[in-house]
Amino acid sequence: xxxxxxxxxxxxLSGLNGISDRTLxxxxxxxEGYVKGTNDLNQRxxxxxxxxxxxxxxxxxxxxxxRRLGFEYNGMVLHEYYFGNMKKDGSGDPDRNSDFYKAAxxxxxxxxxxxxxxxxxxxxRGVGWAICYQNPANGRLxxxxxxxxxxxxxxxxxxxxxxxVWEHAYLLDYKPxxxxxxxxxxFSNIDWxxxxxxxxVKEALLIGAQS
Numbered sequence: 001x002x003x004x005x006x007x008x009x010x011x012x013l014s015g016l017n018g019i020s021d022r023t024l025x026x027x028x029x030x031x032e033g034y035v036k037g038t039n040d041l042n043q044r045x046x047x048x049x050x051x052x053x054x055x056x057x058x059x060x061x062x063x064x065x066x067r068r069l070g071f072e073y074n075g076m077v078l079h080e081y082y083f084g085n086m087k088k089d090g091s092g093d094p095d096r097n098s099d100f101y102k103a104a105x106x107x108x109x110x111x112x113x114x115x116x117x118x119x120x121x122x123x124x125r126g127v128g129w130a131i132c133y134q135n136p137a138n139g140r141l142x143x144x145x146x147x148x149x150x151x152x153x154x155x156x157x158x159x160x161x162x163x164x165v166w167e168h169a170y171l172l173d174y175k176p177x178x179x180x181x182x183x184x185x186x187f188s189n190i191d192w193x194x195x196x197x198x199x200x201v202k203e204a205l206l207i208g209a210q211s
Contacts, residue, residue, distance in 0.1 A: 018185025074149035133157035
């Protein structure tokens with residue numbers, strides 16, 4: 001038995017602006033499913049590897065389980081980033097003196113341009129994630145569309161702001177055509193202190209300035 005199990009984290013997000021408790025309850029259950037799926041797949045892979053040999057008849061199952069693990073694991077982790085960068089009574093926009101704000105200005109020319117790009121990514125057709133990453137090599141921020149949890153993530157980059165734009169994140173509160181209203185609600189609930197804790201701008205910008 002594999003004892004290195006993941007456990008679903010608890011997030012106190014009741015009372016968010018524009019994102020109902022009913023939506024959160026459904027979303028938390030979905031997240032818990034990814035935690036359970038990750039544990040289940042890790043155990044099944046460990047069972048196959050227990051004798052140190054992947055037999056020919058085990059290869060198809062092993063391959064499929066391993067491929068599926070990326071989807072389940074990233075589904076778990078990205079939801080933890082998403083829930084973790086929200087709070088009740090968010091400030092809407094970051095403090096102008098924060099490291100995140102300065103990094104947005106450095107990389108995009110202004111915070112407003114960064115935000116327009118991030119919102120634009122979130123409005124793209126399809127379901128997935130809008131994620132602002134930081135390049136640890138130079139501190140630059142960039143916004144990306146991530147589909148299927150594990151497809152599109154930028155290797156080595158650090159997620160600093162994660163927004164779920166799969167339909168389950170907003171359909172109980174908004175019509176499909178009203179995704180922008182959900183995005184606006186999301187911004188009003190951002191915990192910028194949590195986002196700031198993921199940013200390593202001061203050191204990284206110094207590296208970038210010297211390169």
